[in-house]
Amino acid sequence: MSLTFGDMTFIESLEDIGTDLKVGVSFFDDREYFFVVGKDADGQYNKVSLCYSCDVGLSVGDLIGAVESVSGVMSSKEIYSSIEDKYSEIKNWITGLKMNQNKVKMVNSIVLMSNDLFHSNVVDVPFNKNLLALPLFVEVMSGYIKDGKDYSFKKSDRILSALKKYQKSLAIFAEDVMLYEKNTDPAEALTRIDIGKIPSLSFSGYTTLINFNLGTEKRLTEAFIPDTFDDLISYLLNRYVLNYHFYCCANCRRYFAFSSNSMTKNCSRVIESAHYLKDIGRTCHEVGRLRAHTRGLYSDETQLLYQRNYKAAFARKKKGQISEENFTKWGEEARQMRDRCINGDISYDDLEQWFLNNYLKD
Ligand SMILES: [Zn+2]
Structure with a gap:
């Protein structure tokens, strides 16, 4: 089986997106691709719609936020608040609806409303950020597709509190397992760490093949479809431990990953707010x-x-x-x-x- 996706930005029909939505992930060329996957009419996860990507490790580094105060860069607390505010705004809007709306329109509205959380605010410089918060908003879309305005938000509330918990445990993982200056061998560092302090590394879900449509080039690569949000995190961490190291960017003080001992001590994030x-x-x-x-x-x-x-x-x-x-x-x-x-x-x-x-x- 293989999944295919291109550059869908809006949903045209429920057929496009499917049901029981999840966020899956694929790695290639040192980038992480997070995509929305839904079940087709046969109950198989075959519908891939929206896709977002970032350089490897930026998703985790974005959620942790700046490890020390840097002007124009959000701290852990500010990152969480921005996610929580956006979530509350969408949740309040849905619970305040007098009647059910067209589901396709609702999904597209959620995509639009959460846009500034996931996309650059710099004109003409497209890049994605905060991608670990994507499953939260995808769960809301999924809930609305299933239950309309009667969606309980129980599952999405759980993802929101998990995000807060992960900010702490991922920061420990980043520093005590992945940080190159501290540990040149993450797998070995794992054997020494108190595993109760970092996210679980065991996951459930399955891998499948996915067709990436990169302009003229098509590539087939492995994609992971997690059972739960926690499984997505655990899968990412496994990939990092096996193939990467982390640095904390000398400029924005956020973590990023690299696959060999590269010269750069700075990440590839685009600066959105700066003194100069x-x-x-x-x-x-x-x-x-x-x-x-x-x-x-x-x-x-x-x-x-x-x-x-x-x-x-x-x-x-x-x-x-x-x-x-x-x-x-x-x-x-x-x-x-x-x-x-x-x-x-x-x-x-x-x-x-x-x-x-x-x-x-x-
Ligand atoms: Zn940086």
Whole structure:
């Protein structure tokens, strides 16, 4: 069996979305894809409709929030409040309805109302966030499809309180199991931790194949359909332990995952609110180097890259392998390139490439 989805943003008929909705997940290319899956007329989970995605680990990092106070970045408490407020708004609206509404319209309204929780507020920079809160709103859609305005909200209320509980236990998991500076082997860290303090790692559900429709490219990959919301979390954690490490972003102080010991200490989240207007719409990764520089941190990777190359060229000049004139000219260019990198005009990779292309030899 395989499931397929493209870029559905609105539901046109109940046929599109199915019943007993859940949120499933799939990993590929170091991204997490969360999709809404519902039962078809035969009672099989074959209807995949809406899909959201983020770089690996951002979903968990978003729910935990900033681990220390950062201007423009929500703390754990603020994240929870924003989810709770949005949920209450939708819940109050549904319970206040005088009569049942068209179910397709209701599902689309819930999608629209929760939009700012899950989508960037930066014009023209599309990205998804807070995706662990998606199952809460999908449960409300599912409840409305089943019971209309008589939906009890019992199951969704349970997901909301679970989210609060997970903020704490996921923070412990992130720091004491996944954080690279503390543990280079998450699986080994798991054997030492008090497992009562972190979310359960055992899950139930099933895997199936899913067809991703990425513009011109179609790819078949594995997808997990959890039994419950808790199973979704447990499945994610298993994937992290097996394949990833976490860093806490040097810029926004939120966790993100990486699959090898990458150079970057900054996440790929898009900055939505910042002291410097020009930072808005850039990623933490893009502004990170600039920040490190303005803080006067000369451990900054850009500076280190520059120094390493400068010292090597200087040594070759001393040995007489390079003329004074060429060295001076090269040094001037190298400084300019470094400064352009620090200013965010070129990337770290560009600078690294420049040093390779301009290896100085007479
Ligand atoms: Zn960040």
